[in-house]
Amino acid sequence: MADFLYSIIPNVMDKPEQLWQAFVETIQMVGISGIISLALGIPFGVLLYTTKTGGILENRPIHFVLGKICDVFRSIPFILLAILLIGLSRLILGTGIGVKGAIIPLLCATIPYLGRQVEGALAEVPDGLVEAAEAMGCSPWEIIWRIYLKEAIPGIARGVTITLISLINFTAVAGAVGAGGLGNFAISYGSNRRQTDIAVVVVIIIIIMVSIIQTIGSTVAKKATH
Numbered sequence: 001m002a003d004f005l006y007s008i009i010p011n012v013m014d015k016p017e018q019l020w021q022a023f024v025e026t027i028q029m030v031g032i033s034g035i036i037s038l039a040l041g042i043p044f045g046v047l048l049y050t051t052k053t054g055g056i057l058e059n060r061p062i063h064f065v066l067g068k069i070c071d072v073f074r075s076i077p078f079i080l081l082a083i084l085l086i087g088l089s090r091l092i093l094g095t096g097i098g099v100k101g102a103i104i105p106l107l108c109a110t111i112p113y114l115g116r117q118v119e120g121a122l123a124e125v126p127d128g129l130v131e132a133a134e135a136m137g138c139s140p141w142e143i144i145w146r147i148y149l150k151e152a153i154p155g156i157a158r159g160v161t162i163t164l165i166s167l168i169n170f171t172a173v174a175g176a177v178g179a180g181g182l183g184n185f186a187i188s189y190g191s192n193r194r195q196t197d198i199a200v201v202v203v204i205i206i207i208i209m210v211s212i213i214q215t216i217g218s219t220v221a222k223k224a225t226h
Contacts, residue, residue, distance in 0.1 A: 011195040019198075022185035023205065028099050029171045029181055030209075033106040034164055041111045041163070042156065045118025046144060056130070056140040070112040078109050078170050082177045102171065102179035110167050117159025121152040153224040161217025165210050172206060182206060 006013050044066065050056050051063040073081070082105040086096035089104040125148055133143045149156070175183025182202045190199025 009197040009201055011189065011198050012201045015189070015198070018185060018189075019201070022180065022182045022202075025099050026168070026171050026181040026183075026209075029102050029106060029174070029179070030164070030167055032099075033103055033110060033171075034167055036103075036107055037110040037114055037163065037167070038160065040107075041114030042118050044111055044115035045159075046122065046148070048115050049119045049122040050140070050144060050148075056134075056143055066115070070116055073108055073112040074116070078105070078173050079176060081105050081109055082174055082179070086177070097178040098180050102174045102181075105174065106167060106170055109170055110163055113166060114159060114163040117163060118152075118156055121155025121159055122148050124155050125151045154221040157217055157221040157224060161213060161221075164213050164217075168206060168209055168213070 012019060047057070048063065048066045048070070051059040051066070053060060053063075055063075076084070082102070085105045085108060086101070089096045089101045092104060093100045095101045129147050129151060130143060133147050138146065171179065171181050172183035172186070175181050175185070175187055178184070182205060186199045186202040189195045190197075190202065
């Protein structure tokens with residue numbers, strides 16, 4: 001088996017430790033950024049939706065600011081965003097490279113993105129349910145928790161899935177600016193040294209990661225649909 005693998009992916013077989021380290025770094029970036037993005041992105045989306053005109057927490061100034069934050073960060077290509085935020089990463093985390101250096105750019109890209117996904121999911125909740133809850137005397141926060149978030153679980157699950165998949169893609173791009181991970185591994189060896197088999201293997205690993213996340217997200221969304 002080893003001889004067969006050497007015949008088709010010789011450069012990968014020569015660098016198993018580097019490949020494993022790159023994979024671990026990608027998992028770290030996705031894991032850390034993903035958890036923080038979920039913790040901040042979902043509340044961000046809830047505020048974005050509920051503070052709009054006619055929302056249960058209507059506040060036009062807050063909605064305007066949150067909306068502009070989303071528009072600005074979502075309009076900047078990630079590779080440029082990563083470069084622009086190197087200084088901020090150094091200020092907050094003490095470094096602008098490696099896994100730590102990639103966290104701030106990844107968060108700035110994914111939190112607004114997930115916020116918009118959550119906003120869209122909440123918009124699918126029937127107005128009748130909200131009106132019924134208001135007639136029963138529920139407070140705005142009770143409506144958010146018992147109506148919006150509960151009814152929007154399938155849409156939020158789909159939004160989280162899309163965000164995590166985008167996050168994997170962002171980590172690959174971050175490799176171009178010294179963030180490490182599979183992207184950096186593919187660029188350093190697959191591109192710069194023309195070791196095509198390394199680039200192919202990295203692509204296959206990323207496809208597998210995306211497929212796993214898509215399967216889990218689709219399953220959660222399906223089970224939550226009623």
